């Protein structure tokens with residue numbers, strides 16, 4: 001007798017990510033209660049399973065859902081508000097004043113929903129976020145049906161969200177408690193950066209992270225100025241300072257890591273830290289280019305992030321995969337570094353590892369959650385296709401994503417969302433654009 005299951009996805013090609021650099025053909029992924037319960041030849045699956053639904057992907061490659069390892073979803077409404085500026089001018093003269101003017105629970109929920117829509121349509125099934133009002137981000141993520149690892153942000157300076165570091169932490173833990181039992185939401189603590197967080201606060205963050213078993217996600221070594229400023233103020237480079245405070249370890253994720261000397265790369269490897277590489281944002285803000293081929297060669301786990309839409313200006317991991325591979329080759333003058341399968345690993349399993357979620361997501365394996373993305377390879381202008389893995393990184397764009405599933409539920413397909421009305425997004429844009437327009441210089 002055939003076994004009853006929820007969903008069978010029949011794929012022309014399957015790139016499971018684990019085992020490494022594997023491409024399978026004519027495979028079925030069998031899904032029950034949101035989990036992958038079998039992966040087998042299409043012919044075997046039709047003998048073994050009676051599915052409530054069968055999706056035939058005759059011209060597609062099925063991959064694990066992409067994971068955005070560093071973003072600020074609620075900055076989607078600030079896309080293009082301030083371009084062509086370096087980080088500190090961009091932040092202190094444009095973005096922080098704009099945030100001060102619009103920041104509220106409703107703003108974060110609305111802007112995050114827009115970002116969730118953009119990410120789902122680009123095959124992203126999980127994002128690692130750092131922003132004020134994380135409860136509002138969780139409301140948007142839950143509506144969209146996308147997975148989110150939400151940072152409990154910590155800063156010293158007051159905003160509409162919180163008054164001081166203790167208040168940020170208190171509000172964060174309140175949000176953390178409210179997510180208990182929510183299958184889509186996980187948490188980490190997110191001190192913004194070494195230049196906005198004191199030693200004492202970093203120590204408090206570490207204590208809580210250890211007590212609660214949470215990861216720590218911070219911006220680090222993004223610009224040369226950040227390092228110079230730290231040397232002036234503390235007599236230490238930021239990474240040295242955080243090392244002295246005891247923060248480094250396998251639960252520590254640094255966004256950017258653009259400016260790293262060899263001994264720092266060794267230290268990140270020794271402590272098992274993770275890096276979220278955000279090449280588009282680093283190029284656009286003229287911060288520099290992170291040495292990811294060196295980091296990977298030394299065994300540091302590197303995932304990919306888009307950063308926020310105000311510095312990228314796209315939440316598009318296809319763009320980040322392609323750019324990271326091309327930049328690494330150009331920088332090292334070695335075409336063999338970051339082959340296509342490694343760029344895909346950075347956007348999937350490496351990011352899952354960096355968030356401590358590698359048992360659940362990041363690859364298509366039996367027992368993992370069915371967070372899946374289908375990419376359609378039929379368009380003449382991207383054919384012939386000799387190697388779908390090469391195509392995913394060097395040829396395709398997010399416009400080739402046809403389906404996105406989270407926990408086996410179809411959340412996006414062919415321009416439509418399961419839980420987001422196109423009109424709803426238009427209303428959000430119409431409501432907030434006039435307020436942010438005032439901050440466009």
Ligand SMILES: CSC[C@H]1O[C@@H](n2cnc3c(O)ncnc32)[C@H](O)[C@@H]1O
Pocket residue numbers: 072087091095096099130131132153154155192193219222281307308311
């Ligand atoms: C505490 S919420 C996040 C905070 O970070 C700001 N931000 C956005 N992008 C960057 C970046 O590349 N480096 C540093 N800070 C960034 C964002 O505007 C929020 O204020």
Ligand SMILES: [Zn+2]
Pocket residue numbers: 070071072219255307308
């Ligand atoms: Zn950032």
